[in-house]
Amino acid sequence: MNTSYHHGDLKNALIRAGIEILSQDGMQALSLRQVAKQAGVSHTAPYAHFADKQALIAAIAAAGYQKLYQQLVAAQENQNDALARLVALAQAYVQFALDEPDHFKITFSGIVETEQNYPEYVEQSKQCFALVVDGVVACQANGTLAAGDTQLMAVSIWASIHGFAQLLLGNQLPGALLTQYPVTELLRFHLHQFLQMKARS
Amino acid sequence: MNTSYHHGDLKNALIRAGIEILSQDGMQALSLRQVAKQAGVSHTAPYAHFADKQALIAAIAAAGYQKLYQQLVAAQENQNDALARLVALAQAYVQFALDEPDHFKITFSGIVETEQNYPEYVEQSKQCFALVVDGVVACQANGTLAAGDTQLMAVSIWASIHGFAQLLLGNQLPGALLTQYPVTELLRFHLHQFLQMKARS
DNA sequence: AATGAAACTTTACATTGTCAAGATTGTAGA
DNA sequence: TCTACAATCTTGACAATGTAAAGTTTCATT
Numbered sequence: 080m081n082t083s084y085h086h087g088d089l090k091n092a093l094i095r096a097g098i099e100i101l102s103q104d105g106m107q108a109l110s111l112r113q114v115a116k117q118a119g120v121s122h123t124a125p126y127a128h129f130a131d132k133q134a135l136i137a138a139i140a141a142a143g144y145q146k147l148y149q150q151l152v153a154a155q156e157n158q159n160d161a162l163a164r165l166v167a168l169a170q171a172y173v174q175f176a177l178d179e180p181d182h183f184k185i186t187f188s189g190i191v192e193t194e195q196n197y198p199e200y201v202e203q204s205k206q207c208f209a210l211v212v213d214g215v216v217a218c219q220a221n222g223t224l225a226a227g228d229t230q231l232m233a234v235s236i237w238a239s240i241h242g243f244a245q246l247l248l249g250n251q252l253p254g255a256l257l258t259q260y261p262v263t264e265l266l267r268f269h270l271h272q273f274l275q276m277k278a279r280s
Numbered sequence: 281m282n283t284s285y286h287h288g289d290l291k292n293a294l295i296r297a298g299i300e301i302l303s304q305d306g307m308q309a310l311s312l313r314q315v316a317k318q319a320g321v322s323h324t325a326p327y328a329h330f331a332d333k334q335a336l337i338a339a340i341a342a343a344g345y346q347k348l349y350q351q352l353v354a355a356q357e358n359q360n361d362a363l364a365r366l367v368a369l370a371q372a373y374v375q376f377a378l379d380e381p382d383h384f385k386i387t388f389s390g391i392v393e394t395e396q397n398y399p400e401y402v403e404q405s406k407q408c409f410a411l412v413v414d415g416v417v418a419c420q421a422n423g424t425l426a427a428g429d430t431q432l433m434a435v436s437i438w439a440s441i442h443g444f445a446q447l448l449l450g451n452q453l454p455g456a457l458l459t460q461y462p463v464t465e466l467l468r469f470h471l472h473q474f475l476q477m478k479a480r481s
Numbered sequence: 482a483a484t485g486a487a488a489c490t491t492t493a494c495a496t497t498g499t500c501a502a503g504a505t506t507g508t509a510g511a
Numbered sequence: 512t513c514t515a516c517a518a519t520c521t522t523g524a525c526a527a528t529g530t531a532a533a534g535t536t537t538c539a540t541t
Contacts, residue, residue: 085488085537106391110528121490123530128488132529180390188389189381189450190307204452228469230457234447235440235470242443246435249390251405256431268429269436272474286506286519311497322521324499329519333498 090128090138092118097139101181109185111135136190137197143186144203147175151210161217162274168214169240169270170263176244177262183248187241211237223274236273243269291329291339293319298340302382310386312336337391338398344380344387345404351376352411362418367471369415370441374467377445384449388442412438424475437474444470 086092096117100109111132112122129135154171158164176183185191191200212233218224224232243266246252256265287293297318301310312333313323330336355372359365377384386392392401413434419425425433444467447453457466 089488111530112528120488122528123491124489126489126530184390187446187450188391189385189446190389191450208452208454230454231466231469232473234444234453234457234466235473238443238447238470239436239440239473240443241447242439242441243435245388245390245446246439246442249388251409252435253409253431256435265432265435268432269439272433272436290519312499313497323497324522325520327499327520 086118086120086124089118089120089124093125093128093135094138094142097135098142098182101139101185102179106181106185109136133191134197136185137200139182140186140191141197141200141203143179143182144200144207146179146182147172147186148203148207148210150175151207155210155214161214161221162223165214165218165236165274166267166270168210169236169266172240173244173247173262173266176248180248183244187245208233208237218274236270239269239273240266287319287321287325290319290321290325294326294329294336295339295343298336299343299383302340302386303380307382307386310337334392335398337386338401340383341387341392342398342401342404344383345401345408347380347383348373348376348387349404349408349411352408356411356415362415362422363424363475366415366419366437366475367468369411370437370467370471371464373441374445374448374463377449378463381449384445388446409434409438419475437471440470440474441467 093114096114097109100113100117111125114135115122115124118124125135129138150171151168154167154174155164158167191197212229215224215229215233215236219226219229219232247262252265260268294315297315298310301314301318312326315336316323316326319325326336330339351372352369355368355375356365359368392398413430416425416430416434416437420427420430420433448463453466461469
């Protein structure tokens, strides 16, 4: 099947190429033609697998969610305390944003038009949210978090983590704070606002 | 000066045209040439006022911050309780995101490259953040918020509000929640996580 | 082996960002 | 007041991009 004409796995190769371009040259360099060139095919080959550029971006964004999911799971693996797992999740979330800023941006900054629905994108998104819900459930069972609407609480925590990552990436946190504290410490403080713990313990 | 050749106030006219395009046709329709056409000038006229497209976008983003600032101030005007003012600020923040989604996105989604520094953009950003800091200070003086590092707390609250708006715009909040509660109620719950109040009071 | 579908290429075209060169107008200094 | 210069705007050009159309190569099914 790999006869130099039929690629065999072009769809995924294009997604990987796109992610690589994002990582190396950033968002503004992500063109269909560059992606095709990097994958070693002609500039219209992507149209056999994606309806248009938006569809490719949606696939790249879905892959971003997928990778994020894996990192979140991996970060939680070594933690057994429910609260520690939530904190580890948040740290991994922010770390992903810092490691792959442009992939993170394209995944979250609403460039994926929501009028069109891209099922894989929605699916991966739900999978990540489910991780947060799990964490909240565990903390509630634990007594670490007060009982209450689990979904609401999970949304709150996700929004908090996400907003922090977003502002951090956008360089919109006061520079004084960033020189004063390491990012992990800032995030820890931020989370403790929710988790009702003594700050900076 | 308005002799049909020299426009007189083209720079601001271009920013306004850009905002209008964002409002009517969305981000993907925002091209330099469309902006120029809408302002009634040739397609290279913008280069007399902006170095490149990024610079125009930065100016539009700065205008976004400015408008947001005004809305936040206006929303707080009728509230005299410190806590109520913070809640009103948050509601106005989210409302702005819902009213002008694409303007909000372009202001916040990191499309403004932070390597280049656009002074007005940074300036307007700081002005908005200062509003949050003011709110925190008032709440601390009030006793509504515990004492502590004001900057840290302001960052936390801003991140929370911002993350909520971002997820809401990205259609990433569970649909079940959105049908169950109005957005203002969701936001109120979200804030109360921070403000240590009884939820849904 | 034949045929149709899927994957890919070549060609073409409109849109876009940006540069270069020129035209028009306001303004500061002689 | 006149003149040169700087700022502003236009025209023309070019390369890069998204995408459609038509043709070519390969795969799979009968």
